[in-house]
Amino acid sequence: MLVNVTPNLTEEFWNELVAPFEDANPGIDVVIQNPGAEGVAAALPRLLAAGDAPDVVQSLPPTPDLAPELVDLSAYEWATNGPLAEQYTIGGQYYMAGIGVQLQSxxxxxxxxxxxxxxxxxxxxxxxxxxxxxxxxxxxxxxxxxxxxxxxxxxxxxxxxxxxxxxxxxxxxxxxxxxxxxxxxxxxxxxxxxxxxxxxxxxxxxxxxxxxxxxxxxxxxxxxxxxxxxxxxxxxxxxxxxxxxxxxxxxxxxxxxxxAMGANIASPYSILTSSDRVDEAALLLEFLTTDETAVVDQLAVDGNFRDGYAYETTALGDELFQIVSDTPATSYTPTGEGYGERRLxxxxxxxxxxxxxxxxxxxxxxxxxxxxxxxxxxxxx
Incomplete structure (x- = not known):
């Protein structure tokens, strides 16, 4: 799994996050791949060109150019019912599953x-x-x-x-x-x-x-x-x-x-079509995006939000929860180049x-x- 590594999302965090999944699925070993200074967005095209693509990529929202490289997750309820899932569709197909909403503005x-x-x-x-x-x-x-x-x-x-x-x-x-x-x-x-x-x-x-x-x-x-x-x-x-x-x-x-409030999907996960472990990868994505402990751990570490998944916060986190409560979902807008059908x-x-x-x-x-x-x-x- 190719992941975004930051001061919050350390390699140690990622390995601890997937450890319960590995324990429950002893036949599956999740190897965390750090893209280094170039980041996920730059590393993935290089890995694809080299024929060394990961099974799963995290933090990279699907785009029309990238969609042919991604597995259509439309058959999975955990993907189609996830946060901002419909907004991120391309041509009516679901290519990612996320853990929550990340406020930007x-x-x-x-x-x-x-x-x-x-x-x-x-x-x-x-x-x-x-x-x-x-x-x-x-x-x-x-x-x-x-x-x-x-x-x-x-x-x-x-x-x-x-x-x-x-x-x-x-x-x-x-x-x-x-x-x-x-x-x-x-x-x-x-x-x-x-x-x-x-x-x-x-x-x-x-x-x-x-x-x-x-x-x-x-x-x-x-x-x-x-x-x-x-x-x-x-x-x-x-x-x-x-x-x-x-x-x-x-x-x-x-x-x-x-x-408008800039709001992007938090921690989008996708599966590469080049993977020969699609079933195992789908099990991993289901765990990462629906298991309560896994979702809460990911939300808390990066200050993200999702209905029905609560976690203890600082006073600053409480202020953010109030902003979420006060912001209508209709006010959410993409940032940067956008996502789904709302793209520049x-x-x-x-x-x-x-x-x-x-x-x-x-x-x-x-x-x-x-x-x-x-x-x-x-x-x-």
Whole structure:
């Protein structure tokens, strides 16, 4: 099984997770495959090309390009009834099974920083968030903690998607068909992010900060707001003496009544068609996605959620559960390139990340909007 290995999801965690399955199925040995620094998304195509593909892949949502390499799980009730299962279908077929929902449009915040800046109410609009960032900066805090690599565009999406998809729930389809343009729909968020950079809310050295370092910096109380997915709650729960941290849903601009919430499947599992152990792999997936202990262990370690599967949390986790309770399922939106039938052209995530890093380096918002319009003109429709 090729898996995502992170500070939370260590090889030790994965081996302990599958141990009860191996005990119950003595004829099956689950070998955990660590993709190393290249990650699952880069490792799988290389392994497929080399004829050395794993039986099971974790953390990689199915795409139309990848679907031919994946076993159709439509015959398995545990796959078709799982979290976000229908939303991730491609051509009506189910190619993955997940363990829960992973929230993406979140702003974790340092409560001490907010107190020192005189912020007594959490922002519920982007305009209020602007005011909070100004107050934090004036109080001597680094307002936003972000970094290089994939982190760069995560903060931008936390700013943009609640408004963009809140205003147009069919945004993914309209962008893919060419009926909408990036600058018309996303452009104001790009301009606002450029303003944040110019105001110093995002430090100039952010591009050189790696994910583990950004995470530890925020945990240590060195910055005020950390746009990050719900898995950070698992990191906070395991940290020694972290700063006092809270969380709020990333807001939309004033006037958008139903702010969208980025929500992806947590820990999607798929079986490769090249596997000669499909039956055994299906047993493993059923265990990983339905066994109460296995599901709860996976939910808890990365701060994810699923109806009917409860676990003890920290105060921060309780705040996240409240956000889940307050967010209608109809408000959930994909992030990045999307999933299932709600997808943008391949390569969008990489291009958005590249352009966000340009913003962080001082490129004008108008130039980034123009570049993204050109990219969609060449890749959509």
């Amino acid at each position: 979140l702003m974790f915040y340092n409560k001490t920083a907010f107190d020192e800046a005189g912020i007594t109410e959490l922002p519920t609009t982007v305009e209020q968030l602007d005011d909070a960032l100004a107050a934090l900066s004036a109080a001597g805090w680094t307002p936003i903690q972000t970094g290089g690599d994939w982190m760069s565009s995560h903060a931008l999406q936390a700013l943009a998607l609640p408004t963009v998809v809140g205003e147009d729930p069919d945004w993914f389809a309209n962008m893919s068909s060419g009926e909408a343009t990036f600058s018309e729909t996303y452009g104001s968020s790009i301009e606002r992010y450029a303003d944040w950079v110019a105001a110093g809310y995002i430090p100039t050295e952010a591009l050189g900060i790696q994910y583990p370092d950004a995470e530890q910096s925020f945990l240590a109380g060195e910055s005020a707001i950390y746009p990050m997915g719900s898995w950070f709650a698992g990191t906070e729960a395991a940290a020694e003496n972290p700063a006092e941290i809270g969380v709020f849903a990333a807001p939309a601009i004033d006037g958008v009544s139903d702010a 052209p391949s390569g969008y995530s990489e291009e958005l990340n590249t352009q966000t890093q340009a913003l962080m380096g001082g490129t004008a918002g108008a130039d980034v909007n123009s570049a993204m319009d050109d990219w969609f003109a060449a890749n959509a429709g």
